Amino acid sequence: MYIIDGKEVSKTIKNKVKEEIMVNNYKPCLLVIMVGNNPASLVYISSKEKACNKAGIEARTIMLPENTSQKELIDVIEKANNDKTVHAILVQLPLPNHMDTKEVIDTIKPEKDVDGLTSTNQGKLVLGNASIIPCTPKGILSLFDAYNIDLTGKNAVVIGRSSLVGKPTALVMLQRNATITMAHSKTKNLKEICLNSDIIVCAVGKPKLITADMVKEGAIVIDVGINRVYDTIVGDVDYYNVSKLASRITPVPGGVGPMTIASLLENVVECYKIQKNIK
Numbered sequence: 603m604y605i606i607d608g609k610e611v612s613k614t615i616k617n618k619v620k621e622e623i624m625v626n627n628y629k630p631c632l633l634v635i636m637v638g639n640n641p642a643s644l645v646y647i648s649s650k651e652k653a654c655n656k657a658g659i660e661a662r663t664i665m666l667p668e669n670t671s672q673k674e675l676i677d678v679i680e681k682a683n684n685d686k687t688v689h690a691i692l693v694q695l696p697l698p699n700h701m702d703t704k705e706v707i708d709t710i711k712p713e714k715d716v717d718g719l720t721s722t723n724q725g726k727l728v729l730g731n732a733s734i735i736p737c738t739p740k741g742i743l744s745l746f747d748a749y750n751i752d753l754t755g756k757n758a759v760v761i762g763r764s765s766l767v768g769k770p771t772a773l774v775m776l777q778r779n780a781t782i783t784m785a786h787s788k789t790k791n792l793k794e795i796c797l798n799s800d801i802i803v804c805a806v807g808k809p810k811l812i813t814a815d816m817v818k819e820g821a822i823v824i825d826v827g828i829n830r831v832y833d834t835i836v837g838d839v840d841y842y843n844v845s846k847l848a849s850r851i852t853p854v855p856g857g858v859g860p861m862t863i864a865s866l867l868e869n870v871v872e873c874y875k876i877q878k879n880i881k
């Protein structure tokens with residue numbers, strides 16, 4: 603078994619982004635908007651800010667109280683849409699229950715939609731001409747590239763069908779010519795599907811959902827899940843036992859997580875270049 607080292611690969615990507623910004627004297631700015639004070643979101647925002655600062659990206663954050671109305675949030679987004687000094691906008695999810703996430707996200711200008719979550723950018727992804735690929739799927743592709751994993755003709759299962767992770771991951775892998783099965787909570791024969799898969803991508807949020815008896819020898823396992831168990835962070839895969847069978851596997855932490863942040867930096871620069879008409 604070989605570990606797919608997201609920490610290492612993400613360092614290389616972050617350095618590349620930093621160099622591109624420095625060499626070209628780019629001045630990209632990311633605006634993160636957060637509503638409420640979800641502790642996990644606060645941790646994510648702080649690591650995004652740190653990574654931006656290191657790469658030479660200005661990171662601004664607007665914190666709004668939990669009881670902000672949807673209209674007030676949309677006003678903030680529209681102001682940022684029209685602000686020429688802001689090139690990328692990220693609305694930290696989840697939003698409070700009184701908001702319609704899709705409606706809020708769709709007010710972000712597609713060329714500033716750094717997470718690729720607006721209907722326009724998701725539609726482009728389906729059509730295969732996306733300029734902004736959501737950060738986690740993009741990070742997973744970068745891992746495949748870094749380890750020379752060719753997806754052509756491989757049987758792959760993507761478990762989880764969220765718009766943030768599962769669906770876009772299946773689409774980008776399909777574009778790389780994998781044969782994709784999408785599984786979700788209503789899937790009946792997950793074990794058989796997994797046993798038939800050369801690649802398993804699990805994005806569910808349930809510790810030990812994928813156990814060794816579900817994985818064929820030599821499979822590649824990408825664990826997207828982030829679960830807090832007591833004081834530790836674990837993925838969705840029973841790492842200890844599955845790693846004995848898999849040919850390659852991402853650890854949690856240190857696998858997909860750091861790649862998501864590295865992809866965010868790449869996407870900020872992408873947004874900047876789109877707006878500045880830089881090819």
Ligand SMILES: NC(=O)c1ccc[n+]([C@@H]2O[C@H](COP(=O)([O-])OP(=O)(O)OC[C@H]3O[C@@H](n4cnc5c(N)ncnc54)[C@H](OP(=O)(O)O)[C@@H]3O)[C@@H](O)[C@H]2O)c1
Nearest residue numbers: 762763764767786787788805806807826827828858859862
């Ligand atoms: N590493 C990273 O950078 C990163 C980034 C984003 C998210 N994450 C993590 O990835 C996980 C998924 O995130 P998300 O935003 O996609 O979550 P989500 O929106 O809650 O989606 C979870 C998906 O898992 C499916 N599911 C639930 N129970 C299942 C089961 N027993 N068997 C098969 N499928 C099942 C659900 O199916 P239904 O559609 O049928 O309900 C749903 O499609 C979370 O742990 C999250 O923290 C990690």
